[in-house]
Amino acid sequence: MPLLNANVLTLADWAKRLDPDGKVPSIVELLSQTNELLMDMQWIEGNLPTGHRTTVRTGLPTVAWRLLNQGVQPSKSTTAQIDEACGMLEAWSEVDKDLAMLNGNTSAFRLSEAQSFIEAMNQEMASTLFYGNAGVAPEEFTGLSVRYSDPAATNGSNVIDAGSVDVDNTSVWLVVWGGQTVHGIFPKGSKAGLIHEDMGEVTVETTAGIAGTRMRAFQDRWQWKCGIALKDWRYCVRVGSIDVSALTSGTPTDIIPFMIKAYHRVPNLRLGSPVFYMNRTVFQQLDIIRRADVLTGGQLSYDVVDGKIQYAFRGIPIRICDALLNNEAVV
Numbered sequence: 001m002p003l004l005n006a007n008v009l010t011l012a013d014w015a016k017r018l019d020p021d022g023k024v025p026s027i028v029e030l031l032s033q034t035n036e037l038l039m040d041m042q043w044i045e046g047n048l049p050t051g052h053r054t055t056v057r058t059g060l061p062t063v064a065w066r067l068l069n070q071g072v073q074p075s076k077s078t079t080a081q082i083d084e085a086c087g088m089l090e091a092w093s094e095v096d097k098d099l100a101m102l103n104g105n106t107s108a109f110r111l112s113e114a115q116s117f118i119e120a121m122n123q124e125m126a127s128t129l130f131y132g133n134a135g136v137a138p139e140e141f142t143g144l145s146v147r148y149s150d151p152a153a154t155n156g157s158n159v160i161d162a163g164s165v166d167v168d169n170t171s172v173w174l175v176v177w178g179g180q181t182v183h184g185i186f187p188k189g190s191k192a193g194l195i196h197e198d199m200g201e202v203t204v205e206t207t208a209g210i211a212g213t214r215m216r217a218f219q220d221r222w223q224w225k226c227g228i229a230l231k232d233w234r235y236c237v238r239v240g241s242i243d244v245s246a247l248t249s250g251t252p253t254d255i256i257p258f259m260i261k262a263y264h265r266v267p268n269l270r271l272g273s274p275v276f277y278m279n280r281t282v283f284q285q286l287d288i289i290r291r292a293d294v295l296t297g298g299q300l301s302y303d304v305v306d307g308k309i310q311y312a313f314r315g316i317p318i319r320i321c322d323a324l325l326n327n328e329a330v331v
Contacts, residue, residue: 086227126323141227164243178272181235240331
């Protein structure tokens with residue numbers, strides 16, 4: 001079983017703790033339905049108003065064998081502090097009051113509009129988790145692809161090159177979620193997950209038709225303060241430069257050896273909750289390979305839990321993430 005810190009919770013856990021009225025958990029449930037990442041990703045409240053400061057060990061102390069009557073030189077480990085920043089994702093919805101009341105069920109109409117905002121924010125959050133770059137867009141948080149982009153870097157052993165030199169590339173990720181590995185963060189004193197404020201019926205200025213005119217509208221505000229903290233780079237592995245065209249060709253690329261390499265890059269899979277992430281193109285090919293292996297008695301298999309097929313590789317769950325692109329640059 002993974003070793004988890006008591007305060008490393010999923011969004012659903014945080015919602016139950018922070019909002020006993022039950023309003024936020026319903027939103028969290030919708031979030032998980034459209035973003036499988038949130039089924040696995042664990043969250044910690046940051047220790048800074050804008051994010052989280054982590055202390056990582058950068059060097060081990062010196063140890064030595066000694067003889068009787070001889071001493072050992074004192075030593076110590078070395079550490080460094082890293083500030084991880086959160087981004088603030090926000091949106092506003094304004095719906096003409098009379099339009100919302102046309103179908104006779106205003107609440108249902110507003111909920112249908114709200115679901116589109118939930119989906120849009122979900123997609124943006126998942127995309128930023130992998131491709132965000134605060135160095136280029138300071139309003140975002142820095143995602144995983146920027147941190148795992150160079151096989152020659154310090155964490156280069158966890159950047160596996162699948163060999164493509166083409167322009168249509170994608171990645172497969174192995175992430176071990178946990179309090180000592182990698183986890184989501186939200187600012188100190190704020191709420192976890194997507195926050196919804198129903199501003200009620202207000203007067204707004206319209207932009208269509210005659211400028212400066214007014215109308216009554218139902219107004220909603222959506223906000224999500226989030227980021228990630230990478231406490232130990234060894235617990236995240238990227239298989240990059242997967243050629244999409246070769247993957248779907250008549251003699252497709254076998255991605256299983258690269259997944260095996262990723263599996264063996266992690267020092268201790270029991271330190272957190274490991275999950276593989278891939279887009280639908282890669283998942284489709286893996287499913288085809290797995291079926292062939294199962295038919296011939298290979299190593300890939302699946303478990304059926306409560307009537308639902310749970311896809312896994314060597315016991316590690318596999319999630320589909322549509323945010324992973326098919327046009328990445330080579331690593």
